[in-house]
Amino acid sequence: MSLIVAENIQKDYKTGEVTVKALKGLSFEIEPASFVSFVGPSGSGKTTLLNLIGCLDKPTSGSLKVADTDVLHLDRKESASFRGNNIGFIFQDFNLLPVLTVYENIEYPLLMVQSFPTSEREKRVNTLLDAVGMTEQKDKYPDQISGGQKQRVAVARALVTNPKLVLADEPTANLDHKTAYMVIDLMKKMRDEFRTTFIFSTHDQKIVGEAEIIYSLEDGELKGRDVKKGVGNA
Amino acid sequence: MRNLFKIAVRNLLRYKRRTMLTASLITVGVVFVLVFISVSGSFKNMMIGQITDSMLGHVQVHRKGYVASIENLPLTLNLKPEEVKRLETILDSQSEVEAYSPRIKFGGGFSNFAETTNIRLNGVYPEREFKTVPLLSSRIVEGKKWIEKGEVVVPVLLAKGMNVNIGDTVVVVATNKDGSVNGKQFKISGVLESAVGPGGRDGYIHIEDARELLRMDEMEISEIAVRLKEFGGLNRFNQKLSGLLSKDLNSQGKPAFEVHTWETLSPFYNIARMIDVMTFFIKLMLIAIVLISIMNVMIMAVYERIREIGTIAAIGTLPGKILSMFVIEGFCLGIAGALIGNIVGVSIILLINLLKITFNFGQQTGLLLVAKITPPDLIFISVTVIIVSVIASLQPAFKASRMEPIEALRHV
Numbered sequence: 160m161s162l163i164v165a166e167n168i169q170k171d172y173k174t175g176e177v178t179v180k181a182l183k184g185l186s187f188e189i190e191p192a193s194f195v196s197f198v199g200p201s202g203s204g205k206t207t208l209l210n211l212i213g214c215l216d217k218p219t220s221g222s223l224k225v226a227d228t229d230v231l232h233l234d235r236k237e238s239a240s241f242r243g244n245n246i247g248f249i250f251q252d253f254n255l256l257p258v259l260t261v262y263e264n265i266e267y268p269l270l271m272v273q274s275f276p277t278s279e280r281e282k283r284v285n286t287l288l289d290a291v292g293m294t295e296q297k298d299k300y301p302d303q304i305s306g307g308q309k310q311r312v313a314v315a316r317a318l319v320t321n322p323k324l325v326l327a328d329e330p331t332a333n334l335d336h337k338t339a340y341m342v343i344d345l346m347k348k349m350r351d352e353f354r355t356t357f358i359f360s361t362h363d364q365k366i367v368g369e370a371e372i373i374y375s376l377e378d379g380e381l382k383g384r385d386v387k388k389g390v391g392n393a
Numbered sequence: 394m395r396n397l398f399k400i401a402v403r404n405l406l407r408y409k410r411r412t413m414l415t416a417s418l419i420t421v422g423v424v425f426v427l428v429f430i431s432v433s434g435s436f437k438n439m440m441i442g443q444i445t446d447s448m449l450g451h452v453q454v455h456r457k458g459y460v461a462s463i464e465n466l467p468l469t470l471n472l473k474p475e476e477v478k479r480l481e482t483i484l485d486s487q488s489e490v491e492a493y494s495p496r497i498k499f500g501g502g503f504s505n506f507a508e509t510t511n512i513r514l515n516g517v518y519p520e521r522e523f524k525t526v527p528l529l530s531s532r533i534v535e536g537k538k539w540i541e542k543g544e545v546v547v548p549v550l551l552a553k554g555m556n557v558n559i560g561d562t563v564v565v566v567a568t569n570k571d572g573s574v575n576g577k578q579f580k581i582s583g584v585l586e587s588a589v590g591p592g593g594r595d596g597y598i599h600i601e602d603a604r605e606l607l608r609m610d611e612m613e614i615s616e617i618a619v620r621l622k623e624f625g626g627l628n629r630f631n632q633k634l635s636g637l638l639s640k641d642l643n644s645q646g647k648p649a650f651e652v653h654t655w656e657t658l659s660p661f662y663n664i665a666r667m668i669d670v671m672t673f674f675i676k677l678m679l680i681a682i683v684l685i686s687i688m689n690v691m692i693m694a695v696y697e698r699i700r701e702i703g704t705i706a707a708i709g710t711l712p713g714k715i716l717s718m719f720v721i722e723g724f725c726l727g728i729a730g731a732l733i734g735n736i737v738g739v740s741i742i743l744l745i746n747l748l749k750i751t752f753n754f755g756q757q758t759g760l761l762l763v764a765k766i767t768p769p770d771l772i773f774i775s776v777t778v779i780i781v782s783v784i785a786s787l788q789p790a791f792k793a794s795r796m797e798p799i800e801a802l803r804h805v
Contacts, residue, residue, distance in 0.1 A: 215707055215799040236711060243709020250802070254704040258403035270396055272709040316708070 160227070161188040162323060162356050163212060168221030170207050170379075181207040183379040184221065189358065189372075191323065194350050196370030197360045203376040205360035206328050212358065213246055213326045214238045226323045243272035247317025247355070249327035249346075253309035255301040255316075261308075262288065262297040265315045273320055287315035290352065291345060307338035311345060318349055325349075327359035331366050343369045397714070401721040404694065415690045416729045419778060422682040423734025424741060426774055429675050431742045431764035436752070437668045439760055440661060441624075447528035448595075449655045450494070450618030451627055452634065454480055457643060457651050459616070460658070466498045466513065468570035471613035476641075476649065480617055483637055489630045491622045492524035497603040498615040501567035503547070503596075505555045512551060513595045514565065516603020525620045529597075535559055536583035544582035546597040552584045559584065565598070569607045577606045627654055679774070680781050683730070687723050687785035695719065695789045702793050703801025716794035723786025724779060731775040742766055 170182040182204045189195055197205045210216040211223060214230045215238075223230055226245050233241055242248075247268075255264045265284045269275040275283070288294045291311040296304055304312070310330060317325045327346065331339030343359075343366055350357050361367055375383040405412045445451050459470040472480070477495060484493050497516035502509045515522075519540040523530055530538040533546060536559040540546055545565065547557065557563060559581055566576040579598065587593025604612055621630055631654050641649040656662040695702070702715060742764045750762040 210799050213707070215797075215802075239706065239709050239711050241709075242707065243711075246709075248704075248707050250704065252700075254700065254802075256400075256701060256704070258400060258407055267705075268708055271705070271714060272711075 160191075162191045162193075162226060163187075163189040164222075164224040165212075166222045168211060168218040168223055170204075170211060170216070171219045181379050182211075182218070185379075185381050186221075187374065187381065187384070189356060191356055192350060192354045193356050193358075194347055194369075194371040195356070195358045195374065196367055196372070197358065197374045197376055198362060198364075198367045199376035199382075200362060202378075204379040205362075205376055207379075208376070209326050209328050209358065209360055212324075213248060214242050243268065243320070245323050247320065247322040247325040249310070249313045249317050249325060249330045249359070251329040251332045253301070253306070253313050253333070255309055255312055257301050260298050260300055261293055261304065261312050264301070264312055265319050268316060268320050283319055283321075284315075287319055290349065291315045305338075306334055307341060310334060310338075310342045314342065314345055314349060318353055318355060321353065322355060324356045324358065327357065329361055330359055331361060331363060336365070339363070339366055340369070397717050397721050398725070400718060401725050404698075404718075405722055405725055408694075411690060411693070412726065415686050415726055416733065418686045419683050419727065419730025419782075420734040420737060422679040423731055423774060423778060424738040426675055426679045427734070427738030427766055427771070428741050428745070428764070430672055430770055430774075431766040432745065432762065433668045433672060434766075435762055435764050437665050438765075439763075441655070441665060443528065443760075444659050444661050445526075445620075445624075445655045447526055447532050449658055450525050451621045451624060451655055452619040452631060453653050453655075453658060454617045454619065454634070454638070455615070455651050455653070457648055460651060460653060466500050466615065468499060468607065468613070468615075471497070471570075471615050472617075472650075473613060474611050477612070477614045477617070479641065480638075480650070483634070484617070484619060487630070487634070489621050489623065489626055489633075491620045492521060493617050493619040494518065494521040494525035495600070495612075495614040495617050496522070497600055497607065497609075497613070499567055499603065499607060501565050501606075503551065503555065504564040504566065505557050505561070506564070508555065509566075510551065510555060511594065512547070512565065514545075514567075514603065515595060515597050516600040517597055518600050522597075522618075525618050527620075532586050533583040534586050536581070538583065540582065540597050540599050542599045542602055543578075543580060544598070545579035546583035546585045547581055548593045548596055549584050549586045551594060551596070552581070557581055565606060567606050569609070571608075573608070575606055575608055577602065676774075676777070680777065683727065683778050683781040684785045687726055687782045688788065690726065691719060691723050691786045691789035694722065695793045698793075699796065699801045699804040702796050703798045703804065706796065706798035707802060712794040715796075716790045719790030719793050720783055720786045723782045723790070727779040727782025730782070731778040734778070735771055735775060739766065739771075 166186050167184045168182055169184055172179045172181055197208060199205055211218050212225060214233060217231055228241060256267065259267060262284060265287055266280055269280045269283060288297050291314055293308060293311055293315065296308060301309055331342055334342060346357050349355060367373055371387045373385040374381060456470045456472050462470060484490050494517060500511060500513050503512040534549065561581045562578055563581060564576050564578055566574060568574050621627060631652060635652045638650040638652060639648050643649040706715060745762065745764040751759045752762055753760065
């Protein structure tokens with residue numbers, strides 16, 4: 160069963176009297192444990208689409224199911240709860256909380272979004288710290304680590320609740336190439352280890368090649384879908 | 394909850410200078426209020442003490458209608474012996490009463506054989522009077538601090554004006570309630586200063602002399618002054634005594650007695666009220682300081698952390714928890730301000746007491762300022778500051794909790 164089912168979703172933005180059609184009737188399905196990339200130039204609708212999948216925004220029309228839930232009809236609180244339980248986020252600017260250490264940043268969703276017991280929290284955070292290679296830096300604050308390390312922490316934070324889906328909007332945009340590949344490799348490794356679906360957007364052609372399924376977006380429309388050889392539904 | 398506090402405290406420490414400035418502002422406000430309350434309270438209590446303990450007593454009981462005509466000191470409105478007895482029986486049975494003193498008050502002429510002037514005299518039982526108004530003896534600045542039969546204690550200005558001294562013989566002339574005039578010789582035993590400033594014309598004689606001078610067949614009393622064991626229980630006792638006496642009716646079927654506290658008998662009550670009003674406004678100012686400073690700092694905090702709010706909202710933090718984070722920040726600021734304010738305020742109050750500052754009130758000079766603050770005052774001020782801090786944080790916190798994560802994440 161597909162993890163994400165989008166049917167004819169549209170998203171319009173009103174700017175004064177002008178209506179901008181950001182997404183024009185997109186339909187697609189994404190299977191669990193996929194490693195998917197949405198690519199396209201700036202303004203093509205990548206971020207808008209990720210925001211809809213991530214329940215941060217609602218489509219103007221169409222239907223969208225994530226993890227078998229019709230996310231169009233979730234209210235504010237239900238959306239927050241759904242995100243907390245099912246979706247992890249990785250941001251372009253890392254968005255770590257500056258007052259929390261690396262350990263506490265990863266622990267945050269377990270503590271403040273879900274209420275895990277201490278022992279379970281410790282186990283999960285330490286596993287992920289180890290997986291992303293940040294155990295040594297666990298007591299450092301975000302301003303004491305590099306950009307690549309921050310994004311590794313962000314990956315760990317996104318995965319700590321064992322979400323079904325991780326959304327990453329331009330996760331490598333603020334990283335140098337070497338670090339960017341390392342982060343994408345890490346995401347892949349995490350996908351393999353935790354069977355989590357990763358969807359990321361990028362306009363970096365070299366990074367795009369790392370995805371297994373690539374959706375091309377242009378002017379709010381899906382222009383193509385490339386599947387790498389050897390991937391299940393190719 | 395512990396984690397919310399941890400995040401709140403760390404966020405406050407993130408902008409140390411701003412947090413310190415805000416906490417300092419609250420601290421200054423709290424200190425100012427505490428010192429004002431303690432000093433003004435001390436002055437007020439001293440003033441009330443001077444008036445009640447040297448002149449009025451805490452409560453006075455008169456025949457109904459007497460106070461309305463008190464300037465005339467009407468002998469026709471004196472209490473009859475049976476009424477006095479009834480009152481004494483009631484007062485004797487009240488555990489709150491420390492002492493009470495019956496008085497005959499009347500106006501008369503005071504002559505040194507060369508000239509005559511007016512005087513207001515209080516006929517008292519010395520022992521009972523000195524127990525009821527214990528500071529009376531300290532007002533006797535010359536002569537004997539007692540009143541024997543045949544002696545008069547005269548006000549200082551009258552003594553000076555009439556050029557009379559201790560041991561001199563004078564004559565007091567008074568009109569009794571039938572309209573006939575009688576005179577009696579007295580020896581000046583003491584000179585009395587006024588409790589509230591120059592111009593006092595009240596003198597004291599023994600109550601038996603007053604009765605003789607006014608040619609009373611039986612002892613008729615103008616008023617009974619009552620001193621309570623606990624001044625704090627004044628209003629409660631007033632209500633209780635008024636209730637007990639309300640059953641005593643006169644021939645017209647109206648209450649025979651009227652009970653007044655010092656507040657309704659002394660114009661200085663208005664000064665005491667003014668001090669209370671000033672204290673109230675000072676407290677309002679504190680509330681305004683806390684409200685504005687906390688609200689300002691929390692609005693800034695929300696504005697500066699919009700992307701962080703977007704992040705935590707995106708990863709699933711519920712609006713209620715986001716609201717709590719900011720409210721707790723305001724709460725912590727309030728706690729810090731109140732705590733430091735209390736410590737500094739109490740220290741300053743202790744310092745004031747160590748410096749032994751004195752002030753003058755009326756004729757009384759060198760009264761020691763005893764600044765005092767009670768635990769309920771400290772608790773009230775602290776709780777007010779904390780509650781206002783929370784209220785001031787609510788609007789910015791609510792705004793933060795209602796932010797759309799997508800818009801917050803877009804914020805630059």
